Amino acid sequence: MNATRPAEVKRPVNVKRLQDLLQAAVELELATIPFYLCALYSLRPGSNDETGLIIRSVVVEEMLHMVLAANVLNAIGGEPRVIGAAHVPRYPHELPDGTVLDLLPFCPEGVEEFLKVENPQYPHKALDPGHPMVAGRRPKRHLARAASLMGAPTTIGAFYAEITDGLKGAAAALGERALFRGDPARQVTSEYYYAGGGSPLPVTDLASATGALTEIVDQGEGDLASMYDEDGDLGHYYRFNQLKYDRTYLPSDDAGAPTGPQVGVDFGAVYPMIANPRADDYADPELRAASDAVNRTWSRLLSDIEAAFNGRPEALLPAVPAMFKLRDQALVLLANPLPRGDGRHAGPTFEWMADH
Amino acid sequence: MTGASGAVDDGSAMDDTSYDVAIVGAGISGALIANRLTNAGLRVLVLEAGPATAWTFDGYAAHLDHFYEADGKGPESAWPPAAGAPQPDTADLRSGGGYFVQQGPDSYGSSYTRLLGGSTLHWLGVCLRMLPEDFELRSRYGVGRDWPLGYADLEPYYREAEWEVGVSADAADQSHLGIEFPDGYDYPMHALPPSYSDQVLGAAVDGMTVTLGGQPFALRVRGYPAARNSMPRDGYQPVGAVDERGEGQALARDLGQRCQGNTSCTPICPVQAKYNAQKSLAKADRRNLRVIPQAVAARVLADPVSGQVTGVEYQRYANPDSPRHTRAVARARCYVLAAHAVENAKLMLASGLGADSPVGEGLMDHPALYAWGLSPAPVGAYRGPLSTAGIDDLRGGAFRASHAAFRFDIGNDGWRATTGAPDTSVAAAVASLGMFGTRLRRHLEATLPRQVRFSVAVEQLPSPNNKVTIDPRYVDPLGNPRPVISYHVDDYPRAGMAAATDVYQRVFAQAGIEDRTDSGEGAWFPSLAYDGRVFHYHGMGHFAGTHTMGSSAAGSVVDADQRCWAHRNLFVVGSGSFPTMGTSNPTLTMAALSLRTADRMIKELTR
Numbered sequence: 001m002n003a004t005r006p007a008e009v010k011r012p013v014n015v016k017r018l019q020d021l022l023q024a025a026v027e028l029e030l031a032t033i034p035f036y037l038c039a040l041y042s043l044r045p046g047s048n049d050e051t052g053l054i055i056r057s058v059v060v061e062e063m064l065h066m067v068l069a070a071n072v073l074n075a076i077g078g079e080p081r082v083i084g085a086a087h088v089p090r091y092p093h094e095l096p097d098g099t100v101l102d103l104l105p106f107c108p109e110g111v112e113e114f115l116k117v118e119n120p121q122y123p124h125k126a127l128d129p130g131h132p133m134v135a136g137r138r139p140k141r142h143l144a145r146a147a148s149l150m151g152a153p154t155t156i157g158a159f160y161a162e163i164t165d166g167l168k169g170a171a172a173a174l175g176e177r178a179l180f181r182g183d184p185a186r187q188v189t190s191e192y193y194y195a196g197g198g199s200p201l202p203v204t205d206l207a208s209a210t211g212a213l214t215e216i217v218d219q220g221e222g223d224l225a226s227m228y229d230e231d232g233d234l235g236h237y238y239r240f241n242q243l244k245y246d247r248t249y250l251p252s253d254d255a256g257a258p259t260g261p262q263v264g265v266d267f268g269a270v271y272p273m274i275a276n277p278r279a280d281d282y283a284d285p286e287l288r289a290a291s292d293a294v295n296r297t298w299s300r301l302l303s304d305i306e307a308a309f310n311g312r313p314e315a316l317l318p319a320v321p322a323m324f325k326l327r328d329q330a331l332v333l334l335a336n337p338l339p340r341g342d343g344r345h346a347g348p349t350f351e352w353m354a355d356h
Numbered sequence: 357m358t359g360a361s362g363a364v365d366d367g368s369a370m371d372d373t374s375y376d377v378a379i380v381g382a383g384i385s386g387a388l389i390a391n392r393l394t395n396a397g398l399r400v401l402v403l404e405a406g407p408a409t410a411w412t413f414d415g416y417a418a419h420l421d422h423f424y425e426a427d428g429k430g431p432e433s434a435w436p437p438a439a440g441a442p443q444p445d446t447a448d449l450r451s452g453g454g455y456f457v458q459q460g461p462d463s464y465g466s467s468y469t470r471l472l473g474g475s476t477l478h479w480l481g482v483c484l485r486m487l488p489e490d491f492e493l494r495s496r497y498g499v500g501r502d503w504p505l506g507y508a509d510l511e512p513y514y515r516e517a518e519w520e521v522g523v524s525a526d527a528a529d530q531s532h533l534g535i536e537f538p539d540g541y542d543y544p545m546h547a548l549p550p551s552y553s554d555q556v557l558g559a560a561v562d563g564m565t566v567t568l569g570g571q572p573f574a575l576r577v578r579g580y581p582a583a584r585n586s587m588p589r590d591g592y593q594p595v596g597a598v599d600e601r602g603e604g605q606a607l608a609r610d611l612g613q614r615c616q617g618n619t620s621c622t623p624i625c626p627v628q629a630k631y632n633a634q635k636s637l638a639k640a641d642r643r644n645l646r647v648i649p650q651a652v653a654a655r656v657l658a659d660p661v662s663g664q665v666t667g668v669e670y671q672r673y674a675n676p677d678s679p680r681h682t683r684a685v686a687r688a689r690c691y692v693l694a695a696h697a698v699e700n701a702k703l704m705l706a707s708g709l710g711a712d713s714p715v716g717e718g719l720m721d722h723p724a725l726y727a728w729g730l731s732p733a734p735v736g737a738y739r740g741p742l743s744t745a746g747i748d749d750l751r752g753g754a755f756r757a758s759h760a761a762f763r764f765d766i767g768n769d770g771w772r773a774t775t776g777a778p779d780t781s782v783a784a785a786v787a788s789l790g791m792f793g794t795r796l797r798r799h800l801e802a803t804l805p806r807q808v809r810f811s812v813a814v815e816q817l818p819s820p821n822n823k824v825t826i827d828p829r830y831v832d833p834l835g836n837p838r839p840v841i842s843y844h845v846d847d848y849p850r851a852g853m854a855a856a857t858d859v860y861q862r863v864f865a866q867a868g869i870e871d872r873t874d875s876g877e878g879a880w881f882p883s884l885a886y887d888g889r890v891f892h893y894h895g896m897g898h899f900a901g902t903h904t905m906g907s908s909a910a911g912s913v914v915d916a917d918q919r920c921w922a923h924r925n926l927f928v929v930g931s932g933s934f935p936t937m938g939t940s941n942p943t944l945t946m947a948a949l950s951l952r953t954a955d956r957m958i959k960e961l962t963r
Contacts, residue, residue, distance in 0.1 A: 049417060053607040060610060191546075191587045194594070194613045234605055248604035260603045320616060 015076060015179065018166045022073035024146035025163065026080050026309075028156070029066035029216070031089035031144060032117065033059060034298075034350035035101040038273065039114075041330045041348065042105035047269030051106065051243060054263070058114075058236045061219050067188050067200045068212040070309045074186040075203040076167075076179055080309040083302045088352040090142040091276045092134075096150045096159055100141060102127060102134055103347065105273040105334075109133045111243045118237040137275035157217070164213050171206045180205050188308055192316040227255055271334040273347030284339055287346060294329045294348045297322060299356035364408050364472070364600070364647045375401040375646075376961055378668055378688035380653040380703070382408075383474020384943060385930045385950040386694035387633040387640075388520065392954035394644035398961055401646050401686055402637075403668065405441040405695065406471035407676050408649035411634060413599040413608035419477075423624050431478045431897065432467060434624040438676035440652055440834045441470040446895070450880045457830045457840040463882040464843040466721050466895030468696050472649050473634040475696070475897065476943070478623040480742060481583040481630045482765075483523045483944040485514050487752045488534040490938030493817075497757040499848070500817040500936040504907035504916040507534075513948035518581070519544050521631050521947055522595055524615075525581030532578075533752045544592040547579050548615065551768045552736035553808065554579070554745040560867035561747070566859050569755030575863065577766065579745045583631035583943075584615045595635050597628035617740045619769060650676065653695065654836055656707040657685070658923055665691045665926045671834050679833035690925045690961060694950075697932035698839045701824040701902040704913075706837050710903075710922045713913045716825055718818035718901030720937050723845050723884075723893040725812040725853055726774045727764075727860045729869040734805035737770035738778065743811075744768060750859065751939040760815040760852025763939050764860060770807035771872075778804050808869055810860055811896075814852045815939050816845065818901050845893070850886035853893070898942050902932040917956045918949060929953055 036059040043052050070080040081087045093101040099117055104110040109127050129138050146159055170179050180203075190199040203209050218229045219236060227238045227249065234249060241256065242248050248260035274281070279295065282288040301322040307315035330348040337345050377393055379386045382404040390400050409415040423434035430446050437443045444467040448454025458464060468475045488507035493500035515537075518525075524545040527537040550558070558577035565572045585594040599608035612627035621630050628635075637647070650673050657667040668691060673681040693700045701716040709715070748763040755761075771777035778800070785791045785799050821844055826837035864871050875883070881892040906912025909921035918933050920926040929950055931942035 049414070050607075053413075053610075057607045057610050190591075199593075239605075250603055320614065324616070 014166070015170055015174075018076060018163065018170060019073060019078040020149055021146075021159070021163050021166070022069055022076070022078060023081060024144070024149050025069040025160070025216075026066055026073060026082065027087055027089065028095070028144055028146045028159075029062055029069055030082055031093050031095075031101055032062045033066070034089065034091070034103060034348070035093075035117070036062065036114070037326075037330075037350075038103045038347060039106040039110055041327055042271045042273050042334055044269045044271060045331075048106070048264065048266050050248075050263045051265050054239050054243060055106075058239060061236070064193065064200065065216045065219070067193050068203075068216055071187050071200060071203040072163075072167075072209045072212050074309065075182040075205075075209060076170075077182045081306060082309070083299070083306045083352070084354075085352050088299075088302060089144075089350070091350070092138050092141050094141040094143050094147055095156065096144060096147040096154045097156060098153055100127070100138075102138070103273075103276050103350070104133065105345075105347070106270045107133065107267055108244075111240060114240040115237060115244065118235070118240060134275045160213055160217055164210055167206060167209050176206050180209070183311070186309070186311050188313045188316065192308065192313040271345045271347075272343060273334055274338065274344045277347045277349045279349050279351055282346065287333075287336070287339075290329070290332050291346070291349060292353065294326065294333060295351050295353045296356040297326045297329055298348075298350055299353045301326060302352070303356065364411055364649060375399050375686070375688035377401070377690045377692060377957065378403065378686045379692040379694055380668060381405070381474065381693070381695035381699070382472045382633065382637060382647060382649075383694060383696065383930075384476050384521075384633040384636070385946055386474075386692065387636040388517075388947055388950040389692055389694065389929065389954045389957070390645060390647075391520075391636045391640045392951060393958060393961075394641040396958045396962060397641075397644065398958065399644045400640070401688060402648070403651040403653055403670050403686060404472045404647060404649045405652040405699075406469070406649065407438055408472040408647070410471060410473050410477060410632075411598065411600050413597060413601070413606070416597070416628070420624055420626055423620070429623065431623045432469065435469045435471055435477055437470060438650065438673070439679050440650065440671065440673040440676070440681060440832075442832050442838075443468060443470045449882065455832070455838055457827070457838055459840055459842040460844075462843050462845045462884070464719070464721065464841045464895065465723075465882065465893065466897045466899060468698070468897065468899065470696075470699075472637070472647070473632045476632040479583075479630075479897070479943060480622050480941070482743070482941050483518065483521065483525070483581040483583050484748070484940035485530075485535055486938045486940050486945050489752050489756075490936065490940070493756065493936050497754070499757060501906075503935050504905055504912075509916075510945070510948050510952065511538075513952045514944065515541060516951050517944055517947035519592070520636060520951070521583045521944070522585060522592075522635075523581050523583055523944075524548050524586035525579065529579060530581060533749070542589060543581065544590075545586040545588050545594065548582055548584060548586050548741065548744055550577075550579055551740040551744045553768055554766060556731065556733065556735045557766060557808070557867055558745075561863055564863070564866050566750075566862055568750060568753060568855060568859070569758065571753055571755065573749050573753065575747050575749050577745050577747055580743065580765075581944075582741065582744070584621070584741060585613055585629045586615060595631075598632070598634040598638050600638060615741060619738065619740060619742060621742045648672065650674070652681075652834055652836065653693075653703055654683075654706070654834070656691065656693070656703060656709055656926070658707070658709060658926075663923045665923050671836075673834075681834060690957065691927070692953075693926070693928045694930055697899040697902045697930055698824050700928050700930060700932045702826060702837055702839050704903065704928065705824075705826045709926070710913050710920060713909065713921060714820060714904065714911065715913055716902055717820045717823045718904045718935070719822040719824055719841070719843065720816045720818055720898075720900040720934070722813040722896040722898045722937075722939065722941075723816060723849055723853070724814060724896045725856065725891055725893055727810040727812060727857075727864070727871070727873045728771050728774045729808050729864050729871045729873065730803065731806045731808050732868040732870075735808060737768065737805050737807040738772075740768045742767060742769050747863065748939070750856075755855070756815075758851065759855055760817075760849045761939050762812055762814045762852050762856040764856075764863070765811040765813065767809035767811065769809070770804060771809055773811075774809055777807060808864075812853070812856045812860060813896055813898075813939055814849045814856060814893075815937070816849045818904065818936060819844070819846065822901070824902055845884055847886065850884055850891070853884070853891045854886050854889060857889070857891070896941070898931070898937065900931040900934040900937040900942055903928045904935045905933045906935065918953045919956075927953055927957065
């Protein structure tokens with residue numbers, strides 16, 4: 001996720017605040033993952049192939065962004081955290097700019113939410129609490145750490161700009177070596193994480209830190225002057241834009257007017273999951289057990305990721321089979337209508353379970 | 357085909373004469389040569405007999421669906437042939453029919469695929485080098501013949517092939533049996549992790565010794581080098597799925613950048629984490645490449661006096677289900693036959709090429725046995741790539757003077773290949789043992805994870821009696837000859853089978869594995885007798901021989917550069933050039949030879 005670069009933010013040098021902001025960045029990127037995975041997993045097998053590729057391509061880059069943010073945090077001596085109720089995102093999840101991430105099946109309203117998250121500068125018909133899609137399913141919003149830290153509503157771009165400017169200021173004030181004092185062995189490199197459109201950069205100094213943060217920002221909407229990033233990949237916003245229009249972009253196309261082949265979006269071939277499901281919604285013991293199974297896998301996965309961010313990058317190796325397990329277990333929920341009889345299906349809740 | 361793109365076209369602009377090189381066949385040899393030549397600025401035309409259906413991601417997905425829907429899951433189950441480019445099928449031996457005309461006395465049990473990408477679409481991905489001694493069998497052991505080049509000549513090209521194909525292995529682990537790597541060299545990706553089965557067997561077997569020909573050998577379960585994406589070294593970028601399309605974004609390239617352990621390497625890797633030749637073709641310089649799929653080379657035209665090749669006549673069909681076709685001639689300065697060992701020989705014979713040389717003779721395979729048993733403890737069968745390790749310490753040694761060398765592949769797929777398990781295990785428990793419910797479940801849980809399977813690949817030497825010929829009585833729907841195969845498994849591999857059986861039985865005993873090998877299970881596999889014992893063998897898909905290379909025109913078809921002695925602007929490439937094949941699967945050696953040939957061609961054609 002990301003946004004355009006706002007006006008410069010000047011603050012006094014404060015490494016602790018930089019660490020807090022980078023921890024919030026890790027959580028911010030993490031929060032987008034269940035949001036996109038719900039849409040991806042809700043596609044009925046054998047349908048929406050290209051749609052699935054588009055969502056998948058974004059979600060692996062969001063995972064990359066989380067790794068990059070963790071690398072920057074590690075580089076300045078922080079300890080990235082992604083486990084426990086304090087760090088695992090809950091939904092509906094409110095971002096610093098007021099955007100709300102809902103866990104939704106793949107649907108037109110959900111695509112609007114994707115677009116809003118990937119480019120909050122543009123107007124989008126995002127869901128308000130009264131929309132039938134989420135009515136009664138937004139009991140409480142959970143504020144992102146980034147939102148609490150920033151105090152006032154602020155764009156994601158401003159949030160990342162404060163980090164970048166803060167790193168520059170701190171490097172100037174303290175010296176680069178003193179700021180980037182993290183153990184290089186804690187960096188996650190391309191041996192352990194791979195994502196089509198980019199690869200993790202080990203962060204050891206100001207240049208690599210700003211490079212990592214630029215990658216996070218640029219992969220969202222492409223570079224500012226273009227729909228494409230430096231590698232020639234379409235920005236996330238424009239990738240999702242193709243779902244809205246059910247058309248792919250050709251290189252010659254203007255923003256907002258794709259004219260390529262149809263994507264083949266089929267909103268009908270989707271498991272109609274309830275919005276923002278909670279384990280507490282599942283009174284039926286069998287259903288609850290299926291939900292707990294997903295959450296245990298999710299929690300195990302997060303524990304491995306946290307270990308990987310804290311000196312054991314090889315802990316990411318079991319994350320690959322864990323992702324398959326997560327999908328298969330989530331499909332058990334998604335494929336089944338809820339007993340209450342309104343035709344809606346269960347879905348993964350992505351809640352932390354300490355006893356995984 | 358859908359979404360045709362890049363350099364793959366519909367062939368509408370035919371008879372273009374501006375090509376430097378025309379290549380017949382878009383399998384691994386043709387793709388590697390096309391890649392290297394186009395990137396050196398040479399203009400290349402590739403004629404592929406089969407369709408290019410796997411070139412686009414949706415096309416590849418359709419092959420995956422074809423596999424899911426197939427009743428049998430053999431190597432060909434994902435890759436149906438076109439009417440105009442028929443291919444052998446491993447099930448043909450069972451039915452007695454098929455593309456090959458089998459003249460006997462023994463059955464040739466292997467198959468290949470005629471599609472863009474060739475048989476690499478369904479290979480296992482093992483990337484063993486040949487041993488230094490494999491190139492010198494005649495000098496060292498008085499059997500077979502020597503190659504006109506040695507291991508040292510090919511070694512730099514093995515390294516290039518390993519990086520081009522993308523092989524996962526650790527050099528330190530592969531340095532044995534005379535194979536050496538230069539200081540500082542390593543494979544582009546780390547070795548794949550051993551399967552649980554590999555670990556369990558390794559713990560039981562490593563260090564045990566067996567004696568063969570009076571010489572002791574210490575055995576070890578060793579990971580196989582694999583053309584399967586693993587963790588990269590030194591900034592190597594693993595290549596994922598091929599997704600060629602004219603318009604839109606090729607997002608499927610994000611897939612397959614690591615092996616996911618789908619356990620269906622053969623017949624189809626769902627995410628293309630395993631190498632296929634399309635990956636190399638996709639890296640060609642498109643400005644200099646034109647690929648015409650569904651274009652069957654029917655005849656190579658040569659000047660009767662000089663021997664110079666002047667063109668390749670081909671038949672192009674628009675509909676893969678129909679033999680209707682048009683004819684055209686492709687012309688270039690230089691020609692490459694890279695159509696497969698059998699197809700190369702067939703095409704040469706049909707064209708009257710190499711008339712005084714042993715075209716078609718020397719056909720080999722690795723006649724292979726299955727051995728299977730029940731481990732005392734679970735080994736985690738049915739998980740991971742189909743095979744990640746083997747016991748290959750008996751690939752070389754003085755015993756080769758009297759019988760064949762061999763190696764054991766260790767399967768990770770239980771008895772799937774041998775008995776049709778797990779389905780047949782369930783059926784047998786229900787029908788024969790009367791089990792159901794909890795008892796059935798407990799029985800399956802207690803047996804399926806303990807299933808162990810070895811494939812025993814046995815070396816075969818070249819013989820002039822083992823050959824591909826053609827006969828005007830046998831033609832395919834386009835009127836092209838079908839391969840007529842004469843094949844005999846003589847005493848050299850038979851004695852190797854006997855020795856290999858003794859060794860696997862010792863290995864099973866050492867590991868406490870209850871031997872459940874039952875020749876009745878594979879009764880349709882052809883059988884052989886040796887010294888009072890009967891062996892059921894199958895093909896490994898390792899075709900070789902047929903246009904063997906030699907150091908002089910006498911007794912060989914091509915030289916060490918794979919250039920045809922009789923037609924100096926014609927290169928005939930692939931495993932057909934192998935004078936002998938040792939015990940390694942042929943692909944990596946074919947790849948190394950192809951890269952070497954490409955370098956020779958560039959040197960000459962860009963002069």
